[in-house]
Amino acid sequence: MTVYFLCLVLFCIGLYCIVRKRNLIKIIIGIAIMEYSVNLFFILIGYKIGGRAPIHSSDQTILNMVDPLPQALVLTAIVIGLAVTALIAAIAIRVYEKYGTFDITKIRKLKG
Amino acid sequence: MTRILLPLFVVIPLGAAFLNSLIGKRIKGFSDVLSAIATCALACISIYSVFIFKDTGLIVYKVGGWIPPMGIAMVMDGLTVFMLVTVNLVAFLISIYSISYMEKYTEKWIFYCLFLLMVAGMNGVIISGDLFNLYVFLEIAAIASYALVAFGTEHEELEAAFKYAVMGTVASSFILLGIAFLYSVTSTLNMADMSLEIAKGGSPRIIMLVSVFFLMGFGLKSALVPFHAWLPDAHPSAPAPISAMLSGVLIKSLGIYAIARVFFNVLGTSPQVLSALMILGVLSLIIGGCLALGQWDFKRLLAYSSISQIGYVMLGIGLGTPLGIMGGLFHLFNHSIFKSLLFLNSGAVEYATGTRDLQKMGGLREKMPVTSSTSLIGSMSIAGIPPFNGFWSKLIIIAACVQAHHFAYAVWAVLISLLTLAYFMKVQRYAFFGELKERLSHIKECPFFMKFSMISLAVLCLAGGLLLLPGVFDSFLGAASDAVLAGKDYANVVFVAIR
Amino acid sequence: MKEQQKGMTIIVKTITRLTVGLILLFGIYIVANGHISPGGGFAGGVIIALSFIHIMLAFGKEDAFKKMNQGVASFFESIGAIIFITLANLGIAGGYFFLNFLSKGEPFKLFSSGLIPLYNIAISFKVGAGLFIIVVILMLFKITKEDEKK
Numbered sequence: 198m199t200v201y202f203l204c205l206v207l208f209c210i211g212l213y214c215i216v217r218k219r220n221l222i223k224i225i226i227g228i229a230i231m232e233y234s235v236n237l238f239f240i241l242i243g244y245k246i247g248g249r250a251p252i253h254s255s256d257q258t259i260l261n262m263v264d265p266l267p268q269a270l271v272l273t274a275i276v277i278g279l280a281v282t283a284l285i286a287a288i289a290i291r292v293y294e295k296y297g298t299f300d301i302t303k304i305r306k307l308k309g
Numbered sequence: 310m311t312r313i314l315l316p317l318f319v320v321i322p323l324g325a326a327f328l329n330s331l332i333g334k335r336i337k338g339f340s341d342v343l344s345a346i347a348t349c350a351l352a353c354i355s356i357y358s359v360f361i362f363k364d365t366g367l368i369v370y371k372v373g374g375w376i377p378p379m380g381i382a383m384v385m386d387g388l389t390v391f392m393l394v395t396v397n398l399v400a401f402l403i404s405i406y407s408i409s410y411m412e413k414y415t416e417k418w419i420f421y422c423l424f425l426l427m428v429a430g431m432n433g434v435i436i437s438g439d440l441f442n443l444y445v446f447l448e449i450a451a452i453a454s455y456a457l458v459a460f461g462t463e464h465e466e467l468e469a470a471f472k473y474a475v476m477g478t479v480a481s482s483f484i485l486l487g488i489a490f491l492y493s494v495t496s497t498l499n500m501a502d503m504s505l506e507i508a509k510g511g512s513p514r515i516i517m518l519v520s521v522f523f524l525m526g527f528g529l530k531s532a533l534v535p536f537h538a539w540l541p542d543a544h545p546s547a548p549a550p551i552s553a554m555l556s557g558v559l560i561k562s563l564g565i566y567a568i569a570r571v572f573f574n575v576l577g578t579s580p581q582v583l584s585a586l587m588i589l590g591v592l593s594l595i596i597g598g599c600l601a602l603g604q605w606d607f608k609r610l611l612a613y614s615s616i617s618q619i620g621y622v623m624l625g626i627g628l629g630t631p632l633g634i635m636g637g638l639f640h641l642f643n644h645s646i647f648k649s650l651l652f653l654n655s656g657a658v659e660y661a662t663g664t665r666d667l668q669k670m671g672g673l674r675e676k677m678p679v680t681s682s683t684s685l686i687g688s689m690s691i692a693g694i695p696p697f698n699g700f701w702s703k704l705i706i707i708a709a710c711v712q713a714h715h716f717a718y719a720v721w722a723v724l725i726s727l728l729t730l731a732y733f734m735k736v737q738r739y740a741f742f743g744e745l746k747e748r749l750s751h752i753k754e755c756p757f758f759m760k761f762s763m764i765s766l767a768v769l770c771l772a773g774g775l776l777l778l779p780g781v782f783d784s785f786l787g788a789a790s791d792a793v794l795a796g797k798d799y800a801n802v803v804f805v806a807i808r
Numbered sequence: 809m810k811e812q813q814k815g816m817t818i819i820v821k822t823i824t825r826l827t828v829g830l831i832l833l834f835g836i837y838i839v840a841n842g843h844i845s846p847g848g849g850f851a852g853g854v855i856i857a858l859s860f861i862h863i864m865l866a867f868g869k870e871d872a873f874k875k876m877n878q879g880v881a882s883f884f885e886s887i888g889a890i891i892f893i894t895l896a897n898l899g900i901a902g903g904y905f906f907l908n909f910l911s912k913g914e915p916f917k918l919f920s921s922g923l924i925p926l927y928n929i930a931i932s933f934k935v936g937a938g939l940f941i942i943v944v945i946l947m948l949f950k951i952t953k954e955d956e957k958k
Contacts, residue, residue, distance in 0.1 A: 208482075208486070211482075212479070215475060215479060221471065224475060228475065228478050228479075228482075231478075231479070231482045232478070232482055235482050235485045235486050235489065238486065238489055239485070239489045239492075242489060242492060242493045250846075252845075252846055254845075254916070255915070255916040264496075266492075266498070267489075267492065270441055270498075272850070273441075273445060274485060276850065277445065277448045277452075277481075280448075280452055281448070281452060281455075281474070281478050281481075283942045283946070284452060284455055284456060284474065285455075285471065285474045285475070285478070286946060287942075287945060287946060287949070288455075288459055288467055288470050288471050288474060289471060290946065290949040291459070291462060291467050291949070292467045292468065292471055294949070295463070295464050295467060296464065304468050305468075306464045306465050306468055313900060316900070316905035320893060320896070320897060320905070323889070323893055324890070324893050327886045327889040327890050327893070328886075328890065330882065330885070330886045331883065331886035331887065331890065370904075370905070371904060372904065372905055372906050373899065373904055373905070373906035373907055373908065374902075374903060374904040374907045
């Protein structure tokens with residue numbers, strides 16, 4: 198139970214970082230923290246104590262293995278996270294080129 | 310062999326997108342033709358699937374021959390068919406429109422590549438029978454749309470894209486968290502199987518928590534009011550065809566469709582959830598409408614009006630009665646038609662005059678007769694003037710509110726409808742009627758392809774009301790609202806179809 | 809200062825020259841064995857991309873572009889995706905999208921499990937080229953920024 202709770206704390210740290218920080222790069226870091234906390238939570242759901250990796254190999258039988266499905270899903274989620282982070286980083290760099298600052302309070306051409 | 314149609318909805322746009330990036334940048338004009346053909350094929354297949362659905366009923370496609378719930382499933386039911394027709398029809402007309410409009414940008418093939426990826430993502434969201442695949446396709450569509458919003462790479466575009474991307478990612482994280490919780494409760498990801506597991510009872514608190522996560526995640530994607538901040542920036546900043554795509558279909562297939570599917574068919578509705586949906590709907594209705602009234606930027610006004618109209622859809626679906634859901638879905642279809650039309654009009658005006666500020670326009674009716682008359686049709690349609698499609702759907706939603714004894718909501722819906730009329734009168738008054746400004750005297754009507762899509766959409770606006778005719782109604786709109794109303798019965802129907 | 813512009817110190821360059829081939833080979837190994845051991849197209853593709861990025865970091869972007877430039881990378885990216893979709897579509901001939909219609913062979917042999925190695929190869933093209941392009945684009949931004957300062 199504690200580990201799940203810690204995941205939630207990590208998630209909240211990421212959310213806090215996105216909401217409170219004014220630097221674009223810090224916001225991106227916040228997004229990364231949030232994504233990884235969700236991934237970690239997903240992995241922990243499939244974990245059981247004493248379980249081992251669900252990899253089938255020729256010379257041994259596996260009796261007590263962890264749930265492989267969340268691991269496959271988290272791999273996909275990580276790839277998606279990579280794509281999003283790369284795209285946002287590229288946009289942030291372009292924003293810096295245009296505005297000359299990473300401070301979100303100074304990037305205000307749009308209103309309303 | 311009809312089931313082969315299902316994967317085509319994802320394969321055609323994906324294949325076309327990558328062919329575009331391979332060949333399109335070397336041969337000029339190739340990407341125009343390819344994406345027009347691909348989206349035309351998709352539109353034809355989606356209309357054909359209406360007839361197939363009428364004959365065979367629900368179809369489950371087992372990807373890779375693996376039997377669900379072990380394998381991945383694609384499910385085609387009434388709601389899916391309805392959404393597929395909406396998305397692909399609009400996508401086809403917008404792709405025709407972009408042939409002329411996107412001339413002013415360099416690297417057109419990148420645009421088409423991202424556009425087709427977005428269509429693939431939306432089709433995937435709609436056709437997937439699997440909650441995790443829904444998430445993956447949702448992310449594909451969302452990432453493509455972040456990039457498309459930033460397509461102009463000017464100050465406003467980049468700022469809007471950053472905001473949109475951050476908000477979108479937060480929404481996706483919430484959705485993924487919700488999926489993780491659901492998986493922990495049900496140990497399955499297939500939506501039908503999940504629905505059966507949830508129906509067994511047990512851990513209602515976690516289901517409640519998941520409902521909240523999904524409401525936040527999908528609510529952010531569909532820009533319901535507390536979560537709407539990104540939409541008025543992101544939608545106007547994109548190129549006009551993409552604004553039409555984002556406002557017309559993206560927020561619906563990623564937001565409303567997912568809400569309808571997840572809440573009605575998987576989690577099961579409770580009075581609390583329904584009232585939450587209705588309150589969010591009415592809030593978006595009121596706040597979006599009021600904010601739209603004060604805008605002077607043509608596209609920004611349309612974006613706020615999108616929030617308001619999404620409120621109508623959400624209100625209709627949130628009522629949970631057969632009439633309400635039917636009205637909501639009908640308004641979804643109509644909104645995707647007339648909002649795309651209006652955004653295309655705004656694009657045509659921008660193409661000709663180079664400005665989006667309503668105060669700098671005036672008297673365009675003389676110079677741009679097609680744009681002006683189609684926008685008049687679109688405006689009357691969105692405001693709910695009788696012969697047009699918007700009237701019928703709003704009438705049904707208001708009638709459903711009265712029928713369900715939510716009189717306050719009905720009054721708000723009527724009032725905001727009047728407000729909609731007011732701000733579209735403003736658009737017509739300042740942009741198309743009145744005196745022709747001096748500096749606009751040399752402008753020309755837009756090219757043929759742009760006229761073609763605008764006229765087609767205007768005809769659809771006029772013909773939209775025909776969907777309520779008895780013979781047509783049952784196979785299209787009726788089937789869609791039946792699929793939502795089936796609720797938890799969805800699982801049983803899917804499992805019968807698997808066997 | 810001139811030395812700095814064209815990459816890192818001689819130590820890094822020498823080590824890179826020695827190891828980069830091994831890294832590439834290891835990536836190919838991971839891809840080829842993806843269906844019988846942990847790894848596969850994505851992990852292998854990342855390692856392959858890293859070998860090119862390694863050259864870019866150590867020697868500067870010009871040397872890396874001699875080995876693999878953006879046009880080639882983007883070509884490989886599209887080709888990878890198209891191969892993947894084509895393979896998936898071939899399954900329709902056998903009845904289902906994504907059907908693994910080739911003979912599965914004997915487990916734990918290199919030539920086994922039907923189409924999956926081919927899928928892995930397609931993914932590795934896509935991922936390797938895609939990741940390389942991402943890094944190149946992020947680096948190009950940085951370089952233009954420095955030019956402006958001068």
